[in-house]
Structures are given as structure tokens and as C-alpha cells.
Amino acid sequence: MDRVQIVHENFLRRVAGRDFPQSATSGEELDRETALSLYQSQVLSRALDLESRAMQKRGQGFYTIGSSGHEGMAALGYALRVDDIAFLHYRDAAFQIARAAKAGQGGMMRDMLLSFACSSDDPTSGGRHKVLGSRPLMIPPQTSTIASHLPKAVGAAHSITLARRNRPEHAILPRDGIAMCSFGDASLNHSTAQGAINAACWTAVQGVPLPLLFVCEDNGIGISTKTPTGWVKATMSARPGLKYFEADGLDIFAAVAAAQEAADWVRTHRKPAFLHLRTVRLYGHAGPDVVTSYLPKAEVEADEAHDPLLYSATGLVAQGMPPEDVLSVYTGMLDEVAQAAEEIAGAPYLRNAQEVMASLIPPKREVTPTNGPSPERRAEVFGSDMAQIDQPQPMSRLINWALHDLMLEHDHTLLMGEDVGRKGGNYGVTQKLHARFGPARVIDTLLDEQSILGLAIGLAHNGFIPIPEIQFLAYLHNAEDQLRGEAATLSFFSRGQWTNPMVIRISALGYQKGFGGHFHNDNSIAVLRDIPGVIIACPSTGDEAACMLRECHRLALEEQRVVVFLEPIALYPMRDLIETGDGAWMRTYPAPDRRIEMGTVGVHGDGTDLAIVTYGNGHYLSRQAQHDLAARGVKARVIDLRWLAPLPEAALIEAVGDRPVLIVDECRRTGGQAEALMALMAEHGIARFARLTAEDSFIATGRAYGATLPSREGIVAAADALLQR
Known part of the structure; x- marks a missing residue:
């Protein structure tokens, strides 16, 4: 028999027969009005779960991972303030419904049904996904999470602390607010969750305020894999820097008491806490999941006997509410949701790629202009560096000065990363910034790229412009999902209402x-x-690095974009180009108001025989090859892409003209930039083009460091081969 129907009939039968579960609460813990409101929120969550399955059967709905068994999260929706930012587990519909009731916001039933239907009228995602979320309710939308939202919750909590002294123009979180993130017991085991909790503890034991409440909804199973009995408590109850609370999340009365205690503790002490709530999972993982295929029937029935709605009914009846009235709320809500679902059956939906992609790029926002620091203040901060600022410098120094100017002009720009502070970075790029701007703006983090990017995402939620540093490109892969699954998707899944x-x-x-x-x-x-x-x-050059970094910062500040700024390590100290001592790769520092706009390319030379299209280290090597080719009578133009995504297509094609094209790509032959560039050349009718790329190989240490990469000599040979074709 359908487990959904069994749970439904059990509830009707047991309430009518006063067959209530044994509860440790008396019902006196909440006044009757509050208890009834929370029960209504729980019932609406349950009714929406049931209707989502009916909608799917009718071909009107597309998502059936529900919140049944987790209705106790209504307690958190009630206990927390509406302006406390909440990053939710996907089984937390009851939280959002209870928070909406607390805020006096109507229409949540219709909004969630529109989400189930993937309707373009859905106020949260506009039909792009079934997500919980609401801008008015301070709930950023989440997709199906593997605890990937925990690192940014740490960042959001830290932003509350930082904003108390340095409040950004676009800050949204109150000075006395807290952040909350919820997740399941199975997700707790994910490295992302462990890293975020570790980062919170690491921060707290150093005395840094971090008002963050972790909420673990422990239903004892992840899809079909059980959580060992006692595992969550054993691993979380004795963590340094983390206050542990626990409660029976099945019993709304007990859950409210624990939620209020935990939230008050976090708000008062400005430290992280962990609330461990016992829940059950009803109906299996999702619609097509047949739970009895991997769990004994007796275990399934035992969980069903602990339906949270039965516990709420127990308390309401103990307060004097007749069982038939308790049931009337339930059946009436089922009818109301079913009627509302019929009314949205013809709701509009996204019809083409343009509509789907409309929120991929965040909206621009108004930014108060700044005139920058006074000359005296700038001279004070730059100190002894001012004596060298008009002299040619390598790239690392010019990026450092650009960071100085950005932080001088924009008080809410922050740097963060491993070793960026006192050490000044692995290559000295952030040196002196910590001493000149202080630890609140130049943040030395723990060694965890997920936490570094999560910190940045959370800070950006509250109006800061973070500039996180990843020490080496290969270490990004440890945390890539923080970009793909969190930062880059936020505007898309929120119709541009949320950005980072x-x-x-x-x-x-x-x-x-x-x-x-x-x-x-x-x-x-x-x-x-x-x-x-x-x-x-x-x-690829220091002056352009400074100008491009300023443009990247503008894109983040004004256009709310997520930007990756790749700094070629090998070019940090580069001084010479053709001969030792020529100093031809050093540049002078450009004036602070100079930028290089996205969509432009760098053009070097007017040679008509050949265009070499490249970037980064390839630009440096191509300029050397350009010199060698000129000595042999071949006149080449070198085009530096600068912007790798989106490609500056129009500017590139114009710069190429009718020349044969050699693409020099220091990345690998498979998956490298050259693949897109060759396609672009073909699409624009450029008949003669070739590529020189790195081999599909990792890079060796020692003397063979460049064996698999393009070289000066290799570029010359590739140019000859192309011209002889």
C-alpha cells in the first residue's frame, strides 16, 4: 500500500481515537494561539507535500522531495527573528511557512505551489527550480544541497560582526542578527560540512565573534544509508568552540524551547552553536523511492508512528482543543491546497532559452560615487612605496599597489586567504596590506579553500566586496563547487534578488x-x-593587471558579478623580455582611475603576415617569438585576449582582420581555450588558423618544468608551419 496514504489514514484514525504518542511535554510550554499557528504551518507543509505528488501524477509538478517528518523546523521559523538570515535544508518548508506567518506575509501556499509547477510566476526562482527561499523573509534560495551552503553561512555570520564597525552601503543584516543554516545528518558527513564547522570552531576559539546557529535535522538515514546511532551527538557535542544543544524535533513544544534557548545563546554570546534535532523521514527520500525495498517494514512503520503532526495534536488536545477541531484544521488545509493547485494549473512557465537565462547575469545596482582618498591619506598609506611609484616595476608590485588603491577608495573591500596577511602572500603580492589596513580587512584564514570561498560568498551577501585568494590554481579544485554550485547560481535561482x-x-x-x-x-x-x-x-603585464583588477572590482561592485582573476605566477617577478637586463617586461604604475574594460583585447604590432592570439604566459612567449620572426622577415601581430570568459569576440575578430591566425594556448590541448578560439575562427570564416597548446599532461618538477608547454621556439616553428601551408 502507498506509504503516503498509510501515514494519512494513521493520522486521521489516531487523532480521532485519542491514540497519541507519549510526549515529555504537557502543552503548557506554548500558549494556545502560538501552538495552533505552528500546527497550521506544519499542516500546510504536509499538505503541500501531498499535493506535490498529486501534481506530478497529473504532469503539473516536477519535484517531490518533501518535508514530511521534518515539520518540527517550524519551531526554528518561530524562534528566530525574521531578519536572521537562514540558509535552509531542502526539507524545511515548515520553517519558511512559520517564518512567513510570523512576518504576517500571506500567499506562501500559492508561492510554493508555483514553485512545484516550475512556473515563471514563482516569486523565488521564476520557474528555474523548486527551491525554498524568499527575499522578504531573508532566506536565500538553495537547490538540492550536500551541505554546500554551510561555508557561506560562516561567512554571513562573520559579516554581521564586521559590519558592526564597518557597515557597507548594501548591507542587509542587522547588527544584532544571527545566521542559521540547517542540514541533514547524512550531509553532516560531507567534507564541506565538516570544513565549515571546523572553520566556525577555529574562529571561535580565537575569540572572534561568530553568531551562527547550525541545525542538524537527524532522521537517521541518507537516502538508503543509515547514520550510526549516536553518531551525530558523539561527533558534535564536544567540539571546541561550539555549544551543543539537542531536542526532540518531533515534538513542536520541545523543539520551540530548544530553538529559543539555542538562538538566544548565539545572539547573546556571539558564538556558534549546534542544535541537534531528532526527526523522522516519512514517505522515503523522494516520490519514486520505495523505502521498503531497503528498510524492514517494521522500521518504516516505527517512524510513521512518530509522525510530528501526532505530537502537535497531542499538545493541542492537552490544551483543550477537541480532536475533531484538530482534524478539521488538517482536512481543511488539504482541501484548500488542492483547490489552490487547481487554480494555478494554467500558470505560465519558461518557454525559451532567453527566458531561462534572464537571471543568469545579476542586475546592476546603484552605488554611491566616491572621490577616493585625499592625496595626503594616500601618501600616508603607501608610505615609502611612494618614492618608487613612478619607476618601472614587476607585475607582483603593481598588483599590490592596485590592491592598496582599491582598499583606500572602497572601505568595504576585504582581502582573505591563507597567508595573505602578516606574511604578505606566497609571492609578496599582498605584503604590507595587513599592517596598513588591519586584520578586519585583510583576513588570514585557515588552510581550507572551501572555507575561504564560503567566507567570501557570505560576506558578499551582506554588502562587502570580498577579494579571496586561492594560493595556487590546482587548489581551486578542492572548492570548485563553492563557485559552481553556490556563487554562480545564486542570481540564476533567485531571479536576481540575491547576489554574491x-x-x-x-x-x-x-x-x-x-x-x-x-x-x-x-x-x-x-x-x-x-x-x-x-x-x-x-x-600578462603589470600595468594591465592593475587596470584589469580595477575593472574586475567595478564589475563586482556595480554589476554584482562573480569574477576570477588569474595571475600568472611565472610573470610576477618578470623583468626582461628579449635580453637579460633589458627591463622590457616591467611597467610603471597606472593612475588609479585607469581601467581596462571587459571585452577589449591588447594589440601589439601592425604586422600583416600573421596574428598570434594568446594570453598570460603565452603573451610573453609570443612577444619573444614576434621578435624572432621579425628577424626572419615575418611581420606578426600579437593579440592578448586579457578576458577569457566571456571571450572578447568582436574585438578579437577586428584585431585579427584577414591575417592567418596562430593560437598559442598554455593550457592543455583538451579543454583549453584554443578549442573555443578555433571554433570562433571557423564561425567567422577565417580560413587559415592553427593552434599550439600544452600537451594533455601534468607538469613536471625540475628541469623538465616546461617540456609539455608551449615555448618561444615552438611558437616560431608553428608560425612557419602555418605560413607554409
Whole structure:
């Protein structure tokens, strides 16, 4: 028999017969009006679950992972303030419904049904996914999570602390607010969850305020894999820096008491806490899941006997509410939801790619203009560096000065990452910034890329412009889902109502001589190019790096974009181009108001024989090859892409003209930038083109560091071969 129907009939029969579960609460813990309101929120959540399955059978709905068994989360919706930001587990419909009731916001039933129907009228995602979320209710939308939202919850909590002294123009979280994130017991085991909890504890034991409440909804199973009995409590109750609370989430009266106690503790102490709620999972994991195929029937029935709605009914009856009235609320809600579902049957939906992609790029926002610091303040901060600012410098120094100017002009711009503070970064790119701007703006983090990016995402939720640093490109892969699954999707799944703008600096690419092998020399950016909406910038000279970094910051600040700024490690210290001592690769620092706009390319030379299209280290090598080709009578133009996503197509095609094209791509032959560039050339009717790429290989350490990469000599040979075709 259908388990959904069994649970439904059990509830009707047991309430009518006063066959209530044994409860530790008396019903006196909540006044009758509050208890009834919470019960109504729980029942609406249950009724929506039931209707989602009916909608799917009719071909009108597309998502049936429900909240049945987790209705106790209504307690958190009641206990927390409406302006406490909440990152929710996907089984937390009762939380959102209870929070809406607390806020006096109507229409939640219709809104959720529109979400089930993937209707373009859905106020949260506009039909792009069935998500919980609401801008007025301070609930950023989440898709199906594997606890990937926990790192940004840590960041959001830290942003509340930072904003108390340095409040951004676009801050949305109150000074005395807290952040909450909820998740299942199975997701707790994911490295992302463990990393976020560890980061919160690591922060708290150092005395840094972090008002964050973790809520683990423990139903004892993840799809079909059981959680060992006592595992959650054993692993979380004695963590340094983390206050542990627990309660029976089946009993709304007990759950409210525990939620209020935990939330009050976090708000008062400004420290993280962990609330462990016992729940059950009813109906299996999702619609097609046949739970009795992997669990004994007796276990399934035992969970069904602990239906949270039965516990709520127990308390209401103990308060004097007749059982028939309790049932009337339930059956009436089922009828009301069914009627509402009929009314939205013809709701509009997304019909084409343009409509689907309409929220992929965040909306621009109004930003109060700034005139920047006074000359005296700038001279004070730059200190002794001012004596050298008009002298040619390598790239690392010019990026450092650009960061100085950005932080001087924009008080809410923050740097964060491993070693960026006192050490000044692995290559000195962030040196002196910690001393000049302080630890609240230049944040030394723990060694965990997921936490670094999560910190940035959460800070951006509250109006800061974070510039996180990933020490080496290869270490991004440990945390790539924080970009793909969290940062880049937020605008898309929220119709642009939520954004997390940032500029991610990555020490990147290859050609480090004899150092570190494939972790410190990594020439694969395919994982970045595959993320819709993300901007990728890659400078190759110091002056252009400074100007492009300013444009990246503007794109984040004004256009709310997620930007990745790839800094070629091998070019950080580069001074010479053709001969030792020529100093031809050093540049002077551009004025603070100079930027290089996205969509432009760098053009070097007017040669008509050949166009070499490249970027990063490839630009440096191509300029050397350009010199060698000129000595042999071949006049080449070198085109530096600068912007790798989106590609500056119009500017590139114009710069190429009718020249044969050699693409020099320091990334791998498979998945590298050259693949897109060759397609672009073919689409624009350019008949003669070729590519020189790195081999499909990791990079070696020692003398063979460049063996698999394009070289100066290789570019010359490839140019000759192309011209002889």
C-alpha cells in the first residue's frame, strides 16, 4: 500500500481515537494561539507535500522531495527573528511557512505551489527550480544541497560582526542578527560540512565573534544509508568552540524551547552553536523511492508512528482543543491546497532559452560615487612605496599597489586567504596590506579553500566586496563547487534578488622553473570556463593587471558579478623580455582611475603576415617569438585576449582582420581555450588558423618544468608551419 496514504489514514484514525504518542511535554510550554499557528504551518507543509505528488501524477509538478517528518523546523521559523538570515535544508518548508506567518506575509501556499509547477510566476526562482527561499523573509534560495551552503553561512555570520564597525552601503543584516543554516545528518558527513564547522570552531576559539546557529535535522538515514546511532551527538557535542544543544524535533513544544534557548545563546554570546534535532523521514527520500525495498517494514512503520503532526495534536488536545477541531484544521488545509493547485494549473512557465537565462547575469545596482582618498591619506598609506611609484616595476608590485588603491577608495573591500596577511602572500603580492589596513580587512584564514570561498560568498551577501585568494590554481579544485554550485547560481535561482559579487584572485598557470610540479604549476582552467555567468580575467603585464583588477572590482561592485582573476605566477617577478637586463617586461604604475574594460583585447604590432592570439604566459612567449620572426622577415601581430570568459569576440575578430591566425594556448590541448578560439575562427570564416597548446599532461618538477608547454621556439616553428601551408 502507498506509504503516503498509510501515514494519512494513521493520522486521521489516531487523532480521532485519542491514540497519541507519549510526549515529555504537557502543552503548557506554548500558549494556545502560538501552538495552533505552528500546527497550521506544519499542516500546510504536509499538505503541500501531498499535493506535490498529486501534481506530478497529473504532469503539473516536477519535484517531490518533501518535508514530511521534518515539520518540527517550524519551531526554528518561530524562534528566530525574521531578519536572521537562514540558509535552509531542502526539507524545511515548515520553517519558511512559520517564518512567513510570523512576518504576517500571506500567499506562501500559492508561492510554493508555483514553485512545484516550475512556473515563471514563482516569486523565488521564476520557474528555474523548486527551491525554498524568499527575499522578504531573508532566506536565500538553495537547490538540492550536500551541505554546500554551510561555508557561506560562516561567512554571513562573520559579516554581521564586521559590519558592526564597518557597515557597507548594501548591507542587509542587522547588527544584532544571527545566521542559521540547517542540514541533514547524512550531509553532516560531507567534507564541506565538516570544513565549515571546523572553520566556525577555529574562529571561535580565537575569540572572534561568530553568531551562527547550525541545525542538524537527524532522521537517521541518507537516502538508503543509515547514520550510526549516536553518531551525530558523539561527533558534535564536544567540539571546541561550539555549544551543543539537542531536542526532540518531533515534538513542536520541545523543539520551540530548544530553538529559543539555542538562538538566544548565539545572539547573546556571539558564538556558534549546534542544535541537534531528532526527526523522522516519512514517505522515503523522494516520490519514486520505495523505502521498503531497503528498510524492514517494521522500521518504516516505527517512524510513521512518530509522525510530528501526532505530537502537535497531542499538545493541542492537552490544551483543550477537541480532536475533531484538530482534524478539521488538517482536512481543511488539504482541501484548500488542492483547490489552490487547481487554480494555478494554467500558470505560465519558461518557454525559451532567453527566458531561462534572464537571471543568469545579476542586475546592476546603484552605488554611491566616491572621490577616493585625499592625496595626503594616500601618501600616508603607501608610505615609502611612494618614492618608487613612478619607476618601472614587476607585475607582483603593481598588483599590490592596485590592491592598496582599491582598499583606500572602497572601505568595504576585504582581502582573505591563507597567508595573505602578516606574511604578505606566497609571492609578496599582498605584503604590507595587513599592517596598513588591519586584520578586519585583510583576513588570514585557515588552510581550507572551501572555507575561504564560503567566507567570501557570505560576506558578499551582506554588502562587502570580498577579494579571496586561492594560493595556487590546482587548489581551486578542492572548492570548485563553492563557485559552481553556490556563487554562480545564486542570481540564476533567485531571479536576481540575491547576489554574491566578488573577485577571486588565483596565483595560476605554469612555467615556474623547477618548483612544485603539478600543484604549483597547473595549466587547466576548464573547470572555470564551464561555469555560466562567471567572468575570467588573465593579465600578462603589470600595468594591465592593475587596470584589469580595477575593472574586475567595478564589475563586482556595480554589476554584482562573480569574477576570477588569474595571475600568472611565472610573470610576477618578470623583468626582461628579449635580453637579460633589458627591463622590457616591467611597467610603471597606472593612475588609479585607469581601467581596462571587459571585452577589449591588447594589440601589439601592425604586422600583416600573421596574428598570434594568446594570453598570460603565452603573451610573453609570443612577444619573444614576434621578435624572432621579425628577424626572419615575418611581420606578426600579437593579440592578448586579457578576458577569457566571456571571450572578447568582436574585438578579437577586428584585431585579427584577414591575417592567418596562430593560437598559442598554455593550457592543455583538451579543454583549453584554443578549442573555443578555433571554433570562433571557423564561425567567422577565417580560413587559415592553427593552434599550439600544452600537451594533455601534468607538469613536471625540475628541469623538465616546461617540456609539455608551449615555448618561444615552438611558437616560431608553428608560425612557419602555418605560413607554409
